Amino acid sequence: MNPSETIQVAWKSLTSNKSRSLLTMLGVIIGVAAVIVMMAVSAGTEATIAESINGLGSNLIFISSNMTRMGPGQASAGSGGLVYDDLEAIRSQISGISGATVDQQTSVTVKYDKVNLDSISLVGVTTDYLDVRDMEIDEGRWLTDRDNEQAAKVVVLGSTLAEELFGDADPIGQAISANNTKLTVVGLLKERGLVSGTDFDYQMYTPINLVIKKFTFSMFARIQGDSVRMIYVAVDENANMDDVILQTTLLLARRHDVTVDSADFTISTQDDIIQTQASTTASFRTLLSWVAGISLLVGGIGIMNIMLVSVTERTREIGLRQAVGATPGDIQSQFLIEALMLSLLGGFLGVVAGVGGAMLFGKFGNMRTVILPYSIVLSFCSAALVGIVFGYLPAQKAARLDPIVALRHD
Amino acid sequence: MSETIIETIDLKKVYGMGETEVLALDGVSLHIESGEFVAIMGPSGSGKSTLLNLLACLDTPSDGHYLLAGEDVSDMSRAELAQVRNRKLGFVFQSYNLLPRLSALENVILPMMYQREERIPLHERNNLGMAALEQVGLTNRADHLPKQLSGGQQQRVAIARALINEPILILADEPTGNLDSRSSFEIIELLNHMHDRGRTIVMVTHEPDIAHYTQRILTIRDGKLDADRKNGQRPAVPVLQEQEGVL
Numbered sequence: 001m002n003p004s005e006t007i008q009v010a011w012k013s014l015t016s017n018k019s020r021s022l023l024t025m026l027g028v029i030i031g032v033a034a035v036i037v038m039m040a041v042s043a044g045t046e047a048t049i050a051e052s053i054n055g056l057g058s059n060l061i062f063i064s065s066n067m068t069r070m071g072p073g074q075a076s077a078g079s080g081g082l083v084y085d086d087l088e089a090i091r092s093q094i095s096g097i098s099g100a101t102v103d104q105q106t107s108v109t110v111k112y113d114k115v116n117l118d119s120i121s122l123v124g125v126t127t128d129y130l131d132v133r134d135m136e137i138d139e140g141r142w143l144t145d146r147d148n149e150q151a152a153k154v155v156v157l158g159s160t161l162a163e164e165l166f167g168d169a170d171p172i173g174q175a176i177s178a179n180n181t182k183l184t185v186v187g188l189l190k191e192r193g194l195v196s197g198t199d200f201d202y203q204m205y206t207p208i209n210l211v212i213k214k215f216t217f218s219m220f221a222r223i224q225g226d227s228v229r230m231i232y233v234a235v236d237e238n239a240n241m242d243d244v245i246l247q248t249t250l251l252l253a254r255r256h257d258v259t260v261d262s263a264d265f266t267i268s269t270q271d272d273i274i275q276t277q278a279s280t281t282a283s284f285r286t287l288l289s290w291v292a293g294i295s296l297l298v299g300g301i302g303i304m305n306i307m308l309v310s311v312t313e314r315t316r317e318i319g320l321r322q323a324v325g326a327t328p329g330d331i332q333s334q335f336l337i338e339a340l341m342l343s344l345l346g347g348f349l350g351v352v353a354g355v356g357g358a359m360l361f362g363k364f365g366n367m368r369t370v371i372l373p374y375s376i377v378l379s380f381c382s383a384a385l386v387g388i389v390f391g392y393l394p395a396q397k398a399a400r401l402d403p404i405v406a407l408r409h410d
Numbered sequence: 411m412s413e414t415i416i417e418t419i420d421l422k423k424v425y426g427m428g429e430t431e432v433l434a435l436d437g438v439s440l441h442i443e444s445g446e447f448v449a450i451m452g453p454s455g456s457g458k459s460t461l462l463n464l465l466a467c468l469d470t471p472s473d474g475h476y477l478l479a480g481e482d483v484s485d486m487s488r489a490e491l492a493q494v495r496n497r498k499l500g501f502v503f504q505s506y507n508l509l510p511r512l513s514a515l516e517n518v519i520l521p522m523m524y525q526r527e528e529r530i531p532l533h534e535r536n537n538l539g540m541a542a543l544e545q546v547g548l549t550n551r552a553d554h555l556p557k558q559l560s561g562g563q564q565q566r567v568a569i570a571r572a573l574i575n576e577p578i579l580i581l582a583d584e585p586t587g588n589l590d591s592r593s594s595f596e597i598i599e600l601l602n603h604m605h606d607r608g609r610t611i612v613m614v615t616h617e618p619d620i621a622h623y624t625q626r627i628l629t630i631r632d633g634k635l636d637a638d639r640k641n642g643q644r645p646a647v648p649v650l651q652e653q654e655g656v657l
Contacts, residue, residue: 002529005523009523012511013511016511316507317509319507320507320509321520321524322492323466323468323495323501323507324495324496324501324520324521324524324571325492325493325495325496325497325521325524325525325575326492326524327488327489327492327493327524328488328489328492329489330492330524403468404463404468404469407468407503407507
């Protein structure tokens with residue numbers, strides 16, 4: 001029996017029971033589509049993360065407080081995390097920096113006219129923030145040192161937030177209320193976009209001293225004091241980054257009276273963040289691959305199941321074919337080819353469904369997808385492998401049938 | 411040009427092992443020459459099916475030898491036996507055993523698919539298949555599926571299939587067992603016609619009146635050859651009316 005005839009026979013047998021063949025393939029279709037879609041989603045996520053991390057700026061050092069809240073008595077003894085004074089110390093004592101600023105956020109309810117917005121981030125910053133975070137003023141002015149010294153009730157709005165509050169009207173000079181404190185809008189920022197999960201355009205920026213004075217819950221005020229969540233340091237282009245990190249670490253450790261090993265702050269750079277994200281997304285991808293792989297496996301078991309039923313159903317046919325000259329090898333290859341055709345066809349339909357699904361997700365879903373060519377090849381080859389592996393047992397069972405018994409089977 | 415087609419020497423077949431051993435065939439030696447039309451009879455359990463399975467190369471003997479046209483097939487592997495069946499044997503079964511999803515013509519040419527040597531090209535197979543269908547008078551049913559054919563017609567398709575590879579021996583296992591008497595006579599007439607054209611036919615039957623149309627009747631009893639007699643007075647097959655197509 002030559003290969004093309006074997007394929008014809010297998011094809012005829014599959015098409016003679018279309019709905020069953022389709023249902024058998026469904027497992028493989030879903031498995032292959034799942035592999036492609038999941039890899040496209042994780043690749044899309046990675047691409048988004050990579051882009052937003054690149055938006056952080058490569059010369060930035062991030063110093064964050066470790067969340068070890070101490071009791072009131074211990075606050076002054078250090079290990080309470082970063083405080084506003086740390087910023088001044090860094091600015092005056094560390095060489096090789098082009099700017100440094102703080103980031104202390106609080107969530108407020110904002111009102112203007114009839115618009116009322118909940119949970120808006122009010123970010124307490126200093127003048128350097130604009131340059132350090134690579135932002136630009138669109139209209140009006142940015143916060144000044146004087147604003148900060150006086151804890152002036154002024155605010156600069158992100159573009160999206162300004163649009164929601166004021167619509168087409170000009171916000172400059174208008175007063176908005178944030179948790180019942182009146183703030184005067186002095187400037188508007190240009191669009192900055194989503195960076196590392198933060199929407200810079202849907203926040204508002206105000207002097208850090210105002211946040212410390214007015215927007216820290218009174219019950220925490222004593223404990224928190226003038227603590228800040230984050231300090232950003234921009235390293236001068238000509239300075240050595242590692243040197244700046246070392247200086248800063250030593251300075252802060254001394255100020256907080258802690259050892260470097262048990263510091264109450266963490267210093268990281270863009271590279272650190274990229275590495276953390278890369279390992280997170282890698283494990284995310286591994287997990288998804290396992291899920292998809294298991295669904296392919298289940299698809300394979302489905303094929304084996306139906307092929308075993310098919311061998312039993314067609315026992316007489318197998319007996320007759322053997323009687324007229326089919327060797328055990330002919331029978332085995334016939335059933336193997338059938339299983340392989342099911343899995344390849346299922347694999348093909350799965351690729352179509354997976355690519356289509358990933359494109360639809362990317363277009364209409366709230367996620368970005370990047371279709372990886374190697375995921376198509378990988379999943380299609382896996383489907384073929386599944387067909388051979390799970391087709392083997394039924395094919396073996398068919399080939400081993402005794403023609404005498406098979407011919408009498410009913 | 412009489413040539414020995416079947417020669418068995420002390421053929422034995424044992425089923426089971428140890429204490430449950432059953433001797434189904436207990437030393438059968440026989441000769442069947444080319445061109446003979448032989449019936450094998452015997453009560454159920456006599457071993458006649460076992461003998462037919464051995465003669466059909468569907469099974470191998472536990473002991474003894476079977477020479478098919480001079481070739482000893484007693485110790486062949488399953489794959490080798492499959493090729494012997496393909497090249498040398500034609501089968502007619504009680505229950506026709508046509509593949510339900512194939513047309514009459516496709517069923518007839520099925521054995522050609524399994525030829526190893528001297529394979530006949532695809533386009534010629536249909537012509538040969540039609541020629542075989544013509545011999546059984548069913549050219550007008552070539553495209554019908556088995557379920558669209560009567561029992562007698564299905565058995566005629568099966569006979570055409572048995573002829574397709576020009577076998578040296580046709581084995582028929584109760585070929586009229588599922589048929590009414592009218593169709594039975596049609597089938598016997600057809601087999602007789604094949605015999606007249608020089609085919610060697612061995613048929614297992616338990617119906618004496620069917621066996622009587624053959625030349626020679628072998629009777630198997632308790633695994634042994636009990637009687638081997640020439641059938642002198644073969645009755646004429648009743649003339650069948652309206653046998654359109656046949657012969």
